[in-house]
Amino acid sequence: LYPDPDFDLNKFNECVAERRAVLDHQNKDIAEALDLLREYWSLCHQTVTDERRALAFARAAAAVKCLPFKVTNPRQLKGIKDLGDGHALRVATQIVESGHSQEVEEKRNDKKFLSFQIFCKVFGVGPSIAKKWYAMGLRTAEDVKKRFDQLDVSKDNMISYGMAFYDDLNRPLQLVEAENTYKHITALAQRILPSVVTSMIGGFRRGKSSGHDLDVLFSYPEREHNEHGLIAAVREELDKKGLVVWSRYSRADGPRGVEIDSSPLPAGSAKDHLLVIMIILKYPLDGHFDQLERRDFSTEKNLGLFQLADSARPWRAIRVDLVGSTTAQYPYAQIGWTGNKQYNRCLRQYAKDAFNYSLSSTGLYDKRQHRWLPAQTERDVFDHLKLSYREPWERNF
Ligand code: GTP
Ligand code: MN
Ligand code: MN
Incomplete structure (x- = not known):
C-alpha cells in the first residue's frame, strides 16, 4: 500500500x-x-x-x-x-x-473570507476586529483607509501603524535581510552586555527563506535581567539611531508588569516625531498567581517596526520581535519561539497528556511533584519528554 x-x-x-x-x-x-x-x-x-x-x-x-x-x-x-x-x-x-x-x-473565493484576509493582514488586526469592520460594510483596504477616522480603533497605535505601513509589512522579509538586521542587533546588544547570547528564531530557524518578521531571542543571567532589562536597552539604542518606527515593550517581574508604547505617529500626521509613551500596569499587585504564571511573566519582549535600508528608497518598515530569556529559560524559549505554532501546540498537549507537565516558552513544570525541570539545551527538553530530538527544520507542522 x-x-x-x-x-x-x-x-x-x-x-x-x-x-x-x-x-x-x-x-x-x-x-x-x-x-x-x-x-x-x-x-x-x-x-x-x-x-x-x-x-x-x-x-x-x-x-x-x-x-x-x-x-x-x-x-x-x-x-x-x-x-x-x-x-x-x-x-x-x-x-x-x-x-x-x-x-x-x-x-x-468566498467574498467574506477575502475581506477577512485583507483586514487580518493589517498589523494589529485579528479576527474579532475584522468581523467588526465587515459588519460595518467595509470590504477592502481602501475602505478601511477611507473610513479610518470613524473606526473606534483609530486611536489604537498599533493598527494606525499597520495601515500606514500596510504595503511594507506585507512584503515578505528575505533571509539575507533578516540576517543583516540580526547581526546589527546582536552587535548592539553585545556592546551593552558582552556576555549576551542571541539566536535567530521563528521561521528562519526552521529553514524558511522568507517570512513575515524577524524573531531574535536573547539569553542572559537572571541578575542582569532584573537589574537592567536588556531588551529595553537595545530598543533604546535603536531608537537613538532613529531606527524605531513603532514599538511595544512589555516586561513582567512577578505579578507586576509594565507595557510601554513608544513611537512617533505615522509620517504625514501633524504630530510627526512626537514621542508617545504609555505606561500601563498590566497586572494587579496582589500576588495570587501560581508559580507557573509568575515564571511566565518574568520575561521581557518587544514587538517592533524597525527601519530597514532599502535600495529603492531610504528605508522600509519591517516587523521585528525581540524576546528576552534568562539562561535557565533559554532552551524552553528557543523551542517556544522557534515554533511553528502547531508544533508547539502538539508538544504542549503531549507533555500534559503523557506526564501532566505544563510546557511553555519559560519552562517545563511538573504539576505532580511541583517542580520545574531544568534544561541546558533543547535536547534536554526532548529528553525530559522522552521524545527523540527534532531539529528546528523538522518542526514545520
Ligand atoms: P513567519 O514570521 O510568518 O515567517 O513565521 P513564524 O513561525 O516565525 O511566526 P511568528 O513570528 O509569528 O512566531 C514564531 C514563534 O513564536 C511561533 O512558534 C509562535 O507560536 C511563537 N509566538 C508568537 N507570539 C508569541 C507570544 O506572544 N508568546 C509566546 N510564548 N510565543 C509566541
Ligand atoms: Mn517570525
Ligand atoms: Mn514573530
Whole structure:
C-alpha cells in the first residue's frame, strides 16, 4: 500500500510529537487545501465549533506534512490519526483523486473570507476586529483607509501603524535581510552586555527563506535581567539611531508588569516625531498567581517596526520581535519561539497528556511533584519528554 516499505501506520499514529515535518514535504497540494480550510475557519469563525474545526484542520494538515511519502492512492490516507474519517479525509481524498476540491475553491473565493484576509493582514488586526469592520460594510483596504477616522480603533497605535505601513509589512522579509538586521542587533546588544547570547528564531530557524518578521531571542543571567532589562536597552539604542518606527515593550517581574508604547505617529500626521509613551500596569499587585504564571511573566519582549535600508528608497518598515530569556529559560524559549505554532501546540498537549507537565516558552513544570525541570539545551527538553530530538527544520507542522 505504501511506497515507503518502512512506513508503519501504527507507529505514525502512536505519538504525534514524534513526527517530523520538513518544509519541503511531499504532499503540498493536500496540505495547502487543508491549510486553506484551517485559515478559513480561524478567520471567519462564528462559534466555538468553528474554532474547533480550525484546530482540526490544522492537525490534519500537519499529519499530511509528516507523511514520509507522496500520497498517490486515497487508501493511503485511511486510518491516519488527525486526518480523521470525516471532513478532512474527504477533502484530502478529493485532492488525491482529482487534484481539485469544490469546497476548497468555493472557500478560497468566498467574498467574506477575502475581506477577512485583507483586514487580518493589517498589523494589529485579528479576527474579532475584522468581523467588526465587515459588519460595518467595509470590504477592502481602501475602505478601511477611507473610513479610518470613524473606526473606534483609530486611536489604537498599533493598527494606525499597520495601515500606514500596510504595503511594507506585507512584503515578505528575505533571509539575507533578516540576517543583516540580526547581526546589527546582536552587535548592539553585545556592546551593552558582552556576555549576551542571541539566536535567530521563528521561521528562519526552521529553514524558511522568507517570512513575515524577524524573531531574535536573547539569553542572559537572571541578575542582569532584573537589574537592567536588556531588551529595553537595545530598543533604546535603536531608537537613538532613529531606527524605531513603532514599538511595544512589555516586561513582567512577578505579578507586576509594565507595557510601554513608544513611537512617533505615522509620517504625514501633524504630530510627526512626537514621542508617545504609555505606561500601563498590566497586572494587579496582589500576588495570587501560581508559580507557573509568575515564571511566565518574568520575561521581557518587544514587538517592533524597525527601519530597514532599502535600495529603492531610504528605508522600509519591517516587523521585528525581540524576546528576552534568562539562561535557565533559554532552551524552553528557543523551542517556544522557534515554533511553528502547531508544533508547539502538539508538544504542549503531549507533555500534559503523557506526564501532566505544563510546557511553555519559560519552562517545563511538573504539576505532580511541583517542580520545574531544568534544561541546558533543547535536547534536554526532548529528553525530559522522552521524545527523540527534532531539529528546528523538522518542526514545520
Ligand atoms: P513567519 O514570521 O510568518 O515567517 O513565521 P513564524 O513561525 O516565525 O511566526 P511568528 O513570528 O509569528 O512566531 C514564531 C514563534 O513564536 C511561533 O512558534 C509562535 O507560536 C511563537 N509566538 C508568537 N507570539 C508569541 C507570544 O506572544 N508568546 C509566546 N510564548 N510565543 C509566541
Ligand atoms: Mn517570525
Ligand atoms: Mn514573530
